[in-house]
Amino acid sequence: MRWETSVSLNAGFDMGLFDNKLTLSGDIYETKKQDMLFPVLLPPTAGGGNNAEVVLNVGDMTNKGVEFAMNYQHAGKVSWNAGLTYTRNDNIITKMSGSNKIIYFDDSSISGHDNDQDLVTALAEGYEGGAFFLVETAGTIKTEEELATYQAIVPDAKIGDLKYVDFDKDGTIGIGDRQYMGSGTPEFEMGFNFSANYKALDFSMQWYGSFGAEIINGNKALAYKVGNHQDLVYQWTPQNSTSDIPVNRNATHNNYRGQTDYWLDDGTFVRLRNISLGYTIPRDYTEKLGITKFRIYVAAQNPLTITKYDGYDPEVGNNGLSTRGIDKGTYPVSSQIRTGLQIEF
Amino acid sequence: MKKSNSDKKNEKMIVMKTTITKRLLFILVPMLAILGCSDDFLEQTNPNQISTETFWKDNGDLEQGLVASYKGFANSNTINLVGELARTDLAWSSGYQRPNNTNEYYLQVFNDASAVPNNKWSANYTAIFRANQVIEAAAVLAETYTTEKEKEDGLVILAQARFLRGYLYFNLYNSFNGGAVPIYDFVPIEESEFYQAVSSAEDVKKFYLEDLKFAAENLPTSWEDKEKGRVTAGAAVAVLGQSYLYEGDYETASTHFKNVIDNFGYSLTPNIGSNFTTMDEFNEESILEVGYSLDFKNELGPWDGRDVSNSAYVRQFTGGAGTWFGAVVANWLILEYRNDPLDFSDPRNKVIDEEGNEGFRKFSLRTSWSVALVDDTDMGYYLRDKTGQASNFNVKMTAFWRKHTNWDITRSEEELSPGKVRSGVNERLIRLAEIYLQYAEAQIKLGNVDEALTYINKVRRRSGVQLLGLAGTGEFPTNDHDNVTYDAQSLMEHLMYKELPLELSAEGDGNRNIDLRRWGIKAERFQELAKRRYAADHYPLLDEDGKEVTRWASIVKELPVGDPDIDENWNEFQQAALNYNSSLHAYWPLPNSEIISNPQLNN
Numbered sequence: 001m002r003w004e005t006s007v008s009l010n011a012g013f014d015m016g017l018f019d020n021k022l023t024l025s026g027d028i029y030e031t032k033k034q035d036m037l038f039p040v041l042l043p044p045t046a047g048g049g050n051n052a053e054v055v056l057n058v059g060d061m062t063n064k065g066v067e068f069a070m071n072y073q074h075a076g077k078v079s080w081n082a083g084l085t086y087t088r089n090d091n092i093i094t095k096m097s098g099s100n101k102i103i104y105f106d107d108s109s110i111s112g113h114d115n116d117q118d119l120v121t122a123l124a125e126g127y128e129g130g131a132f133f134l135v136e137t138a139g140t141i142k143t144e145e146e147l148a149t150y151q152a153i154v155p156d157a158k159i160g161d162l163k164y165v166d167f168d169k170d171g172t173i174g175i176g177d178r179q180y181m182g183s184g185t186p187e188f189e190m191g192f193n194f195s196a197n198y199k200a201l202d203f204s205m206q207w208y209g210s211f212g213a214e215i216i217n218g219n220k221a222l223a224y225k226v227g228n229h230q231d232l233v234y235q236w237t238p239q240n241s242t243s244d245i246p247v248n249r250n251a252t253h254n255n256y257r258g259q260t261d262y263w264l265d266d267g268t269f270v271r272l273r274n275i276s277l278g279y280t281i282p283r284d285y286t287e288k289l290g291i292t293k294f295r296i297y298v299a300a301q302n303p304l305t306i307t308k309y310d311g312y313d314p315e316v317g318n319n320g321l322s323t324r325g326i327d328k329g330t331y332p333v334s335s336q337i338r339t340g341l342q343i344e345f
Numbered sequence: 346m347k348k349s350n351s352d353k354k355n356e357k358m359i360v361m362k363t364t365i366t367k368r369l370l371f372i373l374v375p376m377l378a379i380l381g382c383s384d385d386f387l388e389q390t391n392p393n394q395i396s397t398e399t400f401w402k403d404n405g406d407l408e409q410g411l412v413a414s415y416k417g418f419a420n421s422n423t424i425n426l427v428g429e430l431a432r433t434d435l436a437w438s439s440g441y442q443r444p445n446n447t448n449e450y451y452l453q454v455f456n457d458a459s460a461v462p463n464n465k466w467s468a469n470y471t472a473i474f475r476a477n478q479v480i481e482a483a484a485v486l487a488e489t490y491t492t493e494k495e496k497e498d499g500l501v502i503l504a505q506a507r508f509l510r511g512y513l514y515f516n517l518y519n520s521f522n523g524g525a526v527p528i529y530d531f532v533p534i535e536e537s538e539f540y541q542a543v544s545s546a547e548d549v550k551k552f553y554l555e556d557l558k559f560a561a562e563n564l565p566t567s568w569e570d571k572e573k574g575r576v577t578a579g580a581a582v583a584v585l586g587q588s589y590l591y592e593g594d595y596e597t598a599s600t601h602f603k604n605v606i607d608n609f610g611y612s613l614t615p616n617i618g619s620n621f622t623t624m625d626e627f628n629e630e631s632i633l634e635v636g637y638s639l640d641f642k643n644e645l646g647p648w649d650g651r652d653v654s655n656s657a658y659v660r661q662f663t664g665g666a667g668t669w670f671g672a673v674v675a676n677w678l679i680l681e682y683r684n685d686p687l688d689f690s691d692p693r694n695k696v697i698d699e700e701g702n703e704g705f706r707k708f709s710l711r712t713s714w715s716v717a718l719v720d721d722t723d724m725g726y727y728l729r730d731k732t733g734q735a736s737n738f739n740v741k742m743t744a745f746w747r748k749h750t751n752w753d754i755t756r757s758e759e760e761l762s763p764g765k766v767r768s769g770v771n772e773r774l775i776r777l778a779e780i781y782l783q784y785a786e787a788q789i790k791l792g793n794v795d796e797a798l799t800y801i802n803k804v805r806r807r808s809g810v811q812l813l814g815l816a817g818t819g820e821f822p823t824n825d826h827d828n829v830t831y832d833a834q835s836l837m838e839h840l841m842y843k844e845l846p847l848e849l850s851a852e853g854d855g856n857r858n859i860d861l862r863r864w865g866i867k868a869e870r871f872q873e874l875a876k877r878r879y880a881a882d883h884y885p886l887l888d889e890d891g892k893e894v895t896r897w898a899s900i901v902k903e904l905p906v907g908d909p910d911i912d913e914n915w916n917e918f919q920q921a922a923l924n925y926n927s928s929l930h931a932y933w934p935l936p937n938s939e940i941i942s943n944p945q946l947n948n
Contacts, residue, residue: 043943047474
């Protein structure tokens with residue numbers, strides 16, 4: 001065991017242009033971690049039981065990134081302010097120093113079902129920390145010919161089962177068939193703020209976008225496993241023989257296991273976080289009543305999310321690396337619409 | 346008093362010395378601080394924590410390590426009897442009313458992600474890790490012994506640890522991946538040592554045989570008082586015999602079994618029931634037994650790993666209040682139990698009914714002590730006079746194993762252990778009757794049908810069951826015989842489908858699965874059983890308050906195919922017959938918890 005070392009390089013700028021109407025700021029950084037200390041998942045044969053871990057120097061990691069922010073303020077009859085942010089972080093494991101070159105995280109099972117033991121996120125050289133390693137699937141087995149071919153790889157396959165792709169071409173489905181399938185880390189994130197005032201009206205909104213992350217829909221996997229997902233109505237049956245929804249055989253059957261890309265979804269989303277529109281009654285009227293400010297407003301929180309993700313909420317978050325991007329029953333954010341009166345004396 | 350001159354001088358010298366020391370310190374401390382700042386200086390052993398450097402100092406430490414190994418061995422997941430049973434022909438395992446069944450083991454659709462193989466694997470290797478620590482430390486300590494006593498004690502501890510390791514590997518060999526599993530004969534310390542490839546089945550066998558031979562030579566044959574429950578030489582020889590039997594080396598197997606039978610003082614208990622509950626634990630028939638108790642650790646919460654009771658089996662097997670229906674007796678086996686023929690010459694089979702009429706038992710003693718049948722009027726259940734009074738025997742799961750439960754000492758499991766799932770019933774992993782029957786199998790294979798009959802009949806006679814063979818022959822000519830001439834084939838059939846299941850169902854280390862596999866009959870067996878058709882009769886009885894009640898559809902009967910009374914909901918092994926694939930299901934697969942964390946596994 002050695003000490004972990006961390007070397008950071010950092011450069012940045014701040015600029016104000018046109019009388020500080022336009023401000024720009026930027027940061028660029030690189031952090032290199034060497035001999036990173038990390039809990040390593042031990043095999044049960046080592047004697048610690050299931051999911052035992054030991055902290056070891058696992059390797060080196062680099063974080064490179066940029067952060068930009070731009071803001072423009074306009075004063076006038078209509079005064080407005082617009083701000084744009086852009087952040088990007090490239091995380092990469094540059095070296096795995098131990099004899100295990102791909103270390104899975106012990107808490108990265110996807111559904112929380114009792115019999116769900118498949119781990120999906122890992123540290124591996126050349127990939128970002130917490131990358132997904134999954135078996136690719138290619139729909140269901142729909143014909144007898146397809147079944148016969150596939151049975152050469154998976155002898156107990158039945159028609160209507162999920163078809164795994166033999167990625168390493170070794171004639172069986174095994175750990176070697178897992179391939180890199182992105183991660184819960186977005187490629188870049190953007191934010192946009194806008195506010196404006198016109199006479200007694202005020203308006204503001206805040207957008208946030210996350211691009212390029214993947215999500216594993218563990219909620220869906222759980223609902224499949226316990227047999228109460230609405231998709232199961234449309235599962236493959238002899239009468240519904242074109243369906244790509246695999247047959248419900250049981251919770252741990254290959255059809256519904258966490259190790260496949262069946263649950264993987266595009267996690268890119270753009271969300272309107274906040275929006276509000278207000279009207280302040282001119283002071284002349286209100287002051288007579290001893291009121292300094294009387295404002296009526298309509299505001300909404302998370303009213304709009306643009307995404308292809310079919311789970312509850314693409315903003316999965318979760319902890320640093322191991323469960324990032326795994327929607328293991330993450331409680332979805334609520335959306336609210338409020339109207340209100342703001343009275344100040 | 347005035348100080349003398351010399352005192353003053355001394356004082357001065359001390360002052361001088363201290364100033365010099367102080368000055369030196371000013372120079373030395375920063376220097377040392379700089380020079381001394383190597384990594385070693387920062388690496389300190391935590392004095393509050395036991396480490397390998399401070400432990401393993403004497404036999405007392407070894408003994409503690411051994412206790413930890415026993416505790417690992419006692420983890421019910423090392424066997425996982427319910428999971429093993431579910432995939433044999435002996436049980437209906439579902440948890441739901443027939444015909445619903447989602448049990449992946451019963452349906453033969455389990456895979457490397459299933460819980461039973463994962464838990465079993467981990468439990469065995471955890472116990473092996475502990476035994477290895479004792480074995481390694483014993484080797485180091487052996488150099489330091491000064492007295493004969495120390496040396497002897499150390500050897501016996503080592504032999505126990507090696508028995509445990511050997512038995513656990515025997516267990517892994519018979520359970521997983523065709524016998525090819527990673528061998529750990531050391532305590533892993535370096536990172537690279539945590540990842541071991543599977544060894545060939547041949548090497549695994551060689552490895553555990555070494556351990557068991559060492560144990561057989563160095564363990565005592567018995568233990569006294571509080572030490573009862575520790576492993577013995579007899580157990581080691583018995584496991585060696587089983588290993589040779591499973592390999593088909595009947596000659597060597599017979600030698601070992603005969604050795605167990607003749608030389609270790611074992612004998613069959615007069616009552617077969619002594620082997621199933623808390624009654625008569627560690628008795629003369631017991632060869633390998635795991636001790637559990639309700640008398641300790643009551644302060645722990647439910648499911649605490651430090652508990653010394655067994656929480657895995659009792660609710661799965663019980664038919665009384667609070668049953669989970671984890672595994673109930675398969676229909677064909679219920680019928681075998683119902684038809685286990687009595688030896689009418691045995692006075693134990695005579696009963697006097699309520700009106701004072703002399704008659705015979707409805708079921709054999711073996712049946713009554715092994716399973717709970719609704720119409721068993723000669724045996725109580727959960728402290729009720731008649732078995733039928735203790736449970737509804739409905740939902741088409743109508744015969745429960747009495748083994749592993751506390752029907753003989755409490756009215757309900759909940760009452761015995763309120764709020765927790767616990768049982769103090771010891772697990773008899775190997776008992777003499779099993780060795781008799783396995784010896785008989787080896788003898789049949791060697792062509793000695795008479796010798797085999799003798800030992801099968803010893804087992805049958807103990808339970809007052811009609812003996813096999815021609816009347817007036819054998820060791821007990823005056824007992825009732827079935828008057829059938831057996832040859833090797835017919836006796837083997839009898840052993841496989843009647844004697845072994847009736848005597849040993851739902852017991853031991855899950856060996857029914859090993860047997861079906863090595864006999865090569867598992868697939869056919871499921872197919873054959875899947876064809877059988879059943880229906881059930883109702884059974885009226887007086888409940889505890891003397892009220893007349895009916896146990897609906899509680900007595901299963903087999904009907905010929907095509908009979909209009911057939912109830913298809915009683916069918917069994919339909920899915921197992923379709924799904925069983927020996928290349929996938931004969932052994933447990935290497936579990937996915939190992940595959941994902943061990944890059945060397947298949948290298």
